[in-house]
Amino acid sequence: MNTSEATAVAVTTFSQEDSLPRVPLPTLEASCERFLAWCAPLLTAAERTETEAEVAAFLRPDSPGRVLHRALEQYDATDGVHSWLDTFWPYRYLGRRDRIALNANFFFLFQDSGEEQVSRAAGLVTGALHYKSRLDREAVPPVTQRGRPQSMVQNKYLFSTTRIPGAELDTVRSPYSEAWPGPSDARHIVVFHRGAMFRLDVLGADGVPHSPEDLRAGLRAVMKAGTEPPAPGTSVGHLTTMARAEWAAARRTLLARPGNTEALNTVETALFCLSLEDFAPADTQAACDELLYGDRGNRWFDKAVTFVVFADGRAGINVEHCELDGTTILSFTDALLGTPADEHARRSGARTQGPPVPEAITFDLDDETLRSRARSAADAFAQYGHDTATTTVSFEDFGADTAKALGVSPDAFVQAAYQLAHQRAKGHLGATYESIATRQYRHGRTEAMRVVTPEMQDFVTAMDDPAADTKAKRTALRAAAGAHVARAKECQAGQAPEQHLWELELIQRRRGADLGVTEQPALYRTPGWLKMRDDYLSTSSAPSANIQYFGFGSTSPRCIGVAYVLLPTRFNVYLSTPRPVAPQMHTFATELRRAITELRDLLAPGA
Known part of the structure; x- marks a missing residue:
């Protein structure tokens, strides 16, 4: 353990959980x-x-x-x-009965490293194993924001955690539980290549990580073994794209076949999944789309963490949302990507132990019903992905520093721009959700903020009012930004x-x-309840210099999902919506570019 870690463990990862304040229950x-x-x-x-x-x-x-x-x-x-939310969260996430692939899982596209595919993948595995070794010792220091410690409970679900489908309510299989006390003792990951699945032991018998050189050799062996894709209908990962009750029924059928219990156990206890793709996306948007809903049997969407590495070395992560929020994954990926892989290896004590030998994970799918389900699941999810429209919007000349220099909260600035763009794209405002982190509370997660305030409404009206002069528009924008910040603080305080x-x-x-x-x-059943929760925009932010884009699917048939990375000098947005709304989404993207410029000019000194 190095000096910084020795200092950090004075306050261990989970030592402050019981002293965190409880989520307040409003009257x-x-x-x-x-x-x-x-x-x-x-x-x-x-x-x-x-x-x-x-x-x-x-x-x-x-x-x-x-x-x-x-x-x-x-x-x-x-x-x-x-917390009074202890039961709410399982029902909210585990109770949903539609597919979680694309609808609930989210992704990050990492910054490019310039490495080739196998080296990039081995580096991600090395970094993740180092993080796990620190987490097992509770040597990951608790995150603090403005001097306040944040809940670290979600870190218990980073490794060996798998969502298990149920007929009415899903469950979670994970370490740190009554059934599996303490950290995960698993030594393997699951590697996907061309729809085939392989067990790869990445920790030695004594729990010491394999060296990056060992891992590279093991991954090359996986790719050699998976040269020929499995026969159609035999890639079990397709089943994880199904609606939950359907997948639960298919899983029961799987378990009724000899040998499948062991195969499922291997997947469900694996530390995480790694998908090695055999192609390079055409561009950045295509890479984002593949991270969100890429399949080809190369995913297990129920797994908490899946790293995806494309043939050209670009990489990202797909995350199952039921126990993990973006803030926890940001901390995890920043730890992985902020330190070179060789340094992760040195700090974790990784050593050469000989290349790990991949073992094919095979399922007994002699039952034609199972093969048919896998084929139909693959086709249905491919169509579902095709029926989802996406685009990216990038601003190289605008960032959080720009908004701060203009005297406005960066988040309030971009939320005002979203509302103005939506009004111009669709001709009206609509319910807008924004996720607000509340991890300063015991087992805290997020709070639901609704962005459309009377002040925001007045601002949008003023911007296209021919009778409103520059001063009136500026005053309306600052009032909307002030109301936004005030409401966000209420949400952070649990008053929502x-x-x-x-x-x-x-x-x-x-x-x-x-x-x-x-x-x-x-x-x-009132108009107020139904309209407030019928999202036209669903927004969430993931600020990290280590990622290019963040993304998720839309939340309703007419919703545009707005996932954004707002950094000091950069602002990237990934939009998604059902294909019937695609024209309006593209208009929204155009209007967003216009709105950012317009609001910046409006607040510029001397305007």
Whole structure:
């Protein structure tokens, strides 16, 4: 252990978790008041009146809302419960029944390193093994923001974690659990090449990592063994693209065949997956698309972490979202990419032990039903990817420093630009989601922020109002930015309505009969609730100098997913939407370029 690590372990990775403050549970009154304020800009006068009436009913003494909130208060006070959101998160992520491939998993495209494919892949494995060795010793120092320690619990799900499909609710197989106490003791990864799967032991029998030279030789052996792709319908990874209940049924059929239990166990306990592609994407956007929904049997989308390395050495990561948020993956990838692979090897104690020998992972698919499912899953997901439109937007002359120099919060600046571009592209504003990290709380994850405030609405109107002069537009922009920052701070403080009210609805679904609330409260059918959560834009940020692009799929049939990397001197955006919305998405991209320039000019000194 080096000196810096020795200093860091004085405060170990997970040692501060129990001392973190709990996520505050808002009062029912506060959440209802905020809900009405947040949805108001999206509603007509009649819709506001209807929504207000149902909120008033929800707040009456002994109303269903009061009953559900008391149940949540009791749960929050239960021994062993870290947060009132402890049950919310599994239901939100593990309860979804559609496919998670493209719909839920997210990706990062790394900065280019100039290395050829095998060296790049071996370097990523080396860095990941070093991170795991530090994590196992709890030598990864807790992240701090503005002097406040952040929850590190998500790091327990980086290695050997796999989502397991269920008929009604998925589960997670992971270390640091009752079934698998402590860090993962697995020594292998799963390597995909041309749809074939291989087990590759990357740690020796004593747990010491193989040297980069060993790993390079092992990966070359994988590529040699996987020269010929498997027969159609035999790449089991295709099944992970299915809707969850369908995949659960297919998995049960798999387990009924001799030998498949061992094969599944090998995949599910692997430290992570590595996909070695046999092609180079045509351009950056194509690389992003392949990271988001590339398949060819070369993915196991249920795996927490999959590194993807293309034939030309470009690389990225695909992440299963149920236990991992972008902030944790950013810290992980920054640790990997911020240090040369040889230095990772030296610090982890990696040594030459002879090249690891790949072992083919084979499944018994003699059942024609399974082969048919794999083929149909492959075809359906390929079509689903084709039906998704994407594009990238890059600004080399704008970044966070530009906005700061103009006296505006960088995030508020770009969110204002998104709203203006959306108005011009579609002719109206729409519900906009922004993810706000709340890891300063015990087991904290994210909060749902809604971007369209009355001030944002006024700003967008002023920008295209012929009667509004420069001063009026500038005043409106600064007011919108100020309101945005204020709302973001509320979300960071746990004072936001959506997740609170959503969890009350989920309690009614789970426990309504026992609580005497047998019907869904009418609040959840109001125009306010439905419109506030019907995303037209779904936005999230991943600021890191080590990545080029960040991306995810859209969240509704008319939504544009907006994933952005906003750095001091660079601003890159990846957009995705269902193909019927493609023309509007491309117009949005054009209008976004125009809006960034327009707002920068508006705030320029002397304007």
